Amino acid sequence: MSSPPPPESFRLEDHVGFLLRKAYQRHASLFLEAGVEHALTPTQFAALNKVVELGRATQNHLGRLVAMDPATIQGVIRRLTLRGLVVRTHDPMDRRTAVLAPTEAGLILIETATLCAQRAHAAALAPLSDDERALFLSLLRKMG
Amino acid sequence: MSSPPPPESFRLEDHVGFLLRKAYQRHASLFLEAGVEHALTPTQFAALNKVVELGRATQNHLGRLVAMDPATIQGVIRRLTLRGLVVRTHDPMDRRTAVLAPTEAGLILIETATLCAQRAHAAALAPLSDDERALFLSLLRKMG
DNA sequence: GCCAGATCGTTCGCACACGCACGATCAAAC
DNA sequence: GTTTGATCGTGCGTGTGCGAACGATCTGGC
Numbered sequence: 576m577s578s579p580p581p582p583e584s585f586r587l588e589d590h591v592g593f594l595l596r597k598a599y600q601r602h603a604s605l606f607l608e609a610g611v612e613h614a615l616t617p618t619q620f621a622a623l624n625k626v627v628e629l630g631r632a633t634q635n636h637l638g639r640l641v642a643m644d645p646a647t648i649q650g651v652i653r654r655l656t657l658r659g660l661v662v663r664t665h666d667p668m669d670r671r672t673a674v675l676a677p678t679e680a681g682l683i684l685i686e687t688a689t690l691c692a693q694r695a696h697a698a699a700l701a702p703l704s705d706d707e708r709a710l711f712l713s714l715l716r717k718m719g
Numbered sequence: 720m721s722s723p724p725p726p727e728s729f730r731l732e733d734h735v736g737f738l739l740r741k742a743y744q745r746h747a748s749l750f751l752e753a754g755v756e757h758a759l760t761p762t763q764f765a766a767l768n769k770v771v772e773l774g775r776a777t778q779n780h781l782g783r784l785v786a787m788d789p790a791t792i793q794g795v796i797r798r799l800t801l802r803g804l805v806v807r808t809h810d811p812m813d814r815r816t817a818v819l820a821p822t823e824a825g826l827i828l829i830e831t832a833t834l835c836a837q838r839a840h841a842a843a844l845a846p847l848s849d850d851e852r853a854l855f856l857s858l859l860r861k862m863g
Numbered sequence: 864g865c866c867a868g869a870t871c872g873t874t875c876g877c878a879c880a881c882g883c884a885c886g887a888t889c890a891a892a893c
Numbered sequence: 894g895t896t897t898g899a900t901c902g903t904g905c906g907t908g909t910g911c912g913a914a915c916g917a918t919c920t921g922g923c
Contacts, residue, residue, distance in 0.1 A: 585833050587768050587785070591843050592746045592761045592836070594859040597786050599739045600880080601862065606736055607881095617736045618909060624731050635871065641731070642741050645872065647910055654908080671871035671918045689729050692736070699735050702861045711862075714855045715738040717846045718745065744910080751911095762879060779901060789902065791880050798878080815888045815901040 602699040609698065610691035613684055617695075618643070620688055622651045626661055627677045627685050633666075634673045660684060746843040753842065754835035757828055761839075762787070764832055766795045770805055771821045771829050777810075778817045804828060 587593050606617045615623065621641045626632060632640075638648030652675060655661040660681035664674045677685070700708045731737050750761045759767065765785045770776060776784075782792030796819060799805040804825035808818045821829070844852045 585768075585837065587765055587772075588860075589856065590836060591840050591856065591859070592743075592750055593765055593785075594856065594863070595739065595743045595746055596761070596765075598859055598862045599736075599743045600786065602736045602739055603880090616908065617740070621731055621737055621740075624729075628731075633871085641737075642744065643909090644911055646874085646912085649873065650908075650910095669871085669919070673872070692734060693729065696735050699862065703858060707858055707861075710854065711858045712733065712735065712738065714847060714851055714858070715735070715742055716732075717851075718742045718843065718855075719738070747910090760878065777901085787879090788881055790882080790904085793903065794879075813889070813901085817902070 598699075602695060605698045606692065606695035609694040610688060613688055613691075615684070615688050618647075618651055619655060620692055622648065623655060623660055623677070623681060623685055624689070624692075626655075626675050627682060631674060631676050634663075634675060637675060655681070742843075746839060749842045750836065750839035753838040754832060757832055757835075759828070759832050759835075762791075762795055763799060764836055766792065767799060767804055767821070767825060767829055768833070768836075770799075770819050771826060775818060775820050778819060781819060799825070 603617055606620070607614075610620075618641075622637065622643070625637055625641050629637070629640075634648055634652060635645050637652075638645055641648070643651065652661060652663070652673075656663055658680075659678055662676050662678055664676070666672050666674050700711070703711060747761055750764070751758075754764075766781065766787070769781055769785050773781070773784075778792055778796060779789050781796075782789055785792070787795065796805060796807070796817075800807055802824075803822055806820050806822055808820070810816050810818050844855070847855060
């Protein structure tokens with residue numbers, strides 16, 4: 576009598592990966608839109624923010640803090656140094672490492688960029704109520 | 720007396736974009752790990768899944784359904800056709816479009832790939848309780 | 864001292880992801 | 894019919910991501 580459980584119960588639209596990709600893309604788009612003037616990508620912003628926060632950091636260590644591969648952080652830092660937002664020096668005690676620090680321009684830029692990041696944050700969460708936002712962020716942190 | 724409100728209230732770790740990026744990366748990693756044998760990326764899986772579901776679709780239309788740019792879906796479909804999972808034909812009524820359909824191999828592969836996707840889905844949501852999972856997914860859908 | 868293993872940063876290759884510009888084609892308006 | 898505007902797929906440039914391999918360097922144990 577009873578029909579067997581539907582074998583095709585899979586829906587792409589309910590898949591975490593699909594929803595995460597869409598939400599991630601949406602935020603990236605809002606972020607770029609909010610910061611056209613200085614044109615930092617979300618990734619570059621994350622890296623620069625951390626460099627400013629630390630004042631001084633090793634490249635791979637920084638990468639771990641902002642969830643980027645050594646191969647990835649390398650390109651991000653290269654672009655930030657080309658734009659004069661970060662300087663690379665060396666630790667005489669450890670000749671393997673690259674020591675990163677923000678420049679004056681980097682310190683200035685991060686101020687306005689942070690405001691844009693906050694706008695993008697709010698815009699991305701706009702579809703949710705205040706309670707839902709707090710809940711969503713806490714769940715998202717648990718997924719880390 | 721009272722200290723001014725902290726001007727540095729911004730924390731990268733509480734930023735939606737940062738958390739979304741980490742969660743997205745985590746799922747992608749779990750997905751690849753769950754499906755090493757057939758080696759479909761999450762993106763390729765989404766596209767192939769939709770092609771199978773539709774049976775027949777136009778390239779850009781498909782891209783819209785799976786949230787991919789025309790420039791992006793082009794590369795994804797190219798790789799799927801190179802692997803013989805999808806065929807490209809043409810609509811004689813509209814010579815602009817590329818009409819996509821799954822091949823036999825594509826239909827076979829999507830079966831096991833779907834199981835892997837479900838495993839990755841479960842693994843990514845593992846840190847959450849059942850209630851939290853449902854809640855998280857519904858909030859994520861609202862962000863779409 | 865020396866050697867084994869770890870860590871550092873780089874490079875290559877591949878796969879998304881998107882803006883932009885382009886030629887081709889279709890549809891609608893005239 | 895022809896023109897106008899939209900849509901289709903493609904190509905290029907740039908940026909993120911990561912696995913794999915590499916040479917250079919540091920560290921521990923011997």
